[in-house]
Amino acid sequence: MERVEVRTAVEQDAAAIAEIYNEGIRGRGATFETRERTVDEVRAWFRRERHPLLVAEMGGAVVGWVAASEYRPRDCYAGVAEFSVYVAGRARRRGVGDALMRAFVPALEAAGFWKVLSRIFPENAASLALCARHGFRVVGTYRRHGRLDGAWRDTVIVERLLGPAEEQEDEDLDRPSR
Numbered sequence: 643m644e645r646v647e648v649r650t651a652v653e654q655d656a657a658a659i660a661e662i663y664n665e666g667i668r669g670r671g672a673t674f675e676t677r678e679r680t681v682d683e684v685r686a687w688f689r690r691e692r693h694p695l696l697v698a699e700m701g702g703a704v705v706g707w708v709a710a711s712e713y714r715p716r717d718c719y720a721g722v723a724e725f726s727v728y729v730a731g732r733a734r735r736r737g738v739g740d741a742l743m744r745a746f747v748p749a750l751e752a753a754g755f756w757k758v759l760s761r762i763f764p765e766n767a768a769s770l771a772l773c774a775r776h777g778f779r780v781v782g783t784y785r786r787h788g789r790l791d792g793a794w795r796d797t798v799i800v801e802r803l804l805g806p807a808e809e810q811e812d813e814d815l816d817r818p819s820r
């Protein structure tokens with residue numbers, strides 16, 4: 643399998659990140675968003691100083707990214723991040739998402755986050771499987787959480803505890819630590 647390199651994104655990656663995101667938006671399987679993003683809008687993501695933004699390269703080209711963003715502005719939720727992960731259609735099912743998630747979890751822990759969560763369409767088998775493989779648990783399903791192209795869609799909430807919060811959960815449940 644071709645080598646996948648994951649690194650922190652730099653502003654010069656904004657065009658590739660936008661292209662991959664816009665392909666995902668057009669695909670209609672990943673997000674409620676229907677408005678494609680400009681490169682300048684993606685550049686603004688680099689002002690989220692605490693939130694990791696990583697890209698994956700294959701053969702010298704950026705083929706995927708994972709980004710954390712603010713969950714809520716309240717101080718008590720400062721350690722909770724939301725996240726999105728997108729891989730270019732041509733590079734899917736070759737371990738890119740997996741490599742991104744493997745690097746993303748320690749990056750979040752190093753930045754002091756204690757939880758990462760996402761909302762996923764129930765039909766998005768790839769994203770649900772990727773999250774399950776990386777230790778996320780399904781919290782529940784929001785029914786009719788929004789409309790995409792006029793049709794109601796549910797979303798599945800997934801969460802993963804990080805760092806000390808994850809270890810604490812193991813103690814609570816009397817499970818051996820992973």
Ligand SMILES: CC(C)(COP(=O)(O)OP(=O)(O)OC[C@H]1O[C@@H](n2cnc3c(N)ncnc32)[C@H](O)[C@@H]1OP(=O)(O)O)[C@@H](O)C(=O)NCCC(=O)NCCS
Nearest residue numbers: 672727728729734735736737738739740767768769771772
């Ligand atoms: C979800 C996504 C990021 C996965 O990335 P990827 O690079 O294709 O994933 P990987 O090749 O690393 O696969 C890792 C594991 O995820 C699961 N997986 C990936 N694609 C899958 C699919 N189509 N169906 C079922 N499971 C899948 C498998 O468990 C896989 O391991 P395996 O190949 O050993 O069976 C990618 O499909 C994507 O970009 N989708 C569109 C955007 C999106 O839905 N983002 C998530 C928004 S919440």
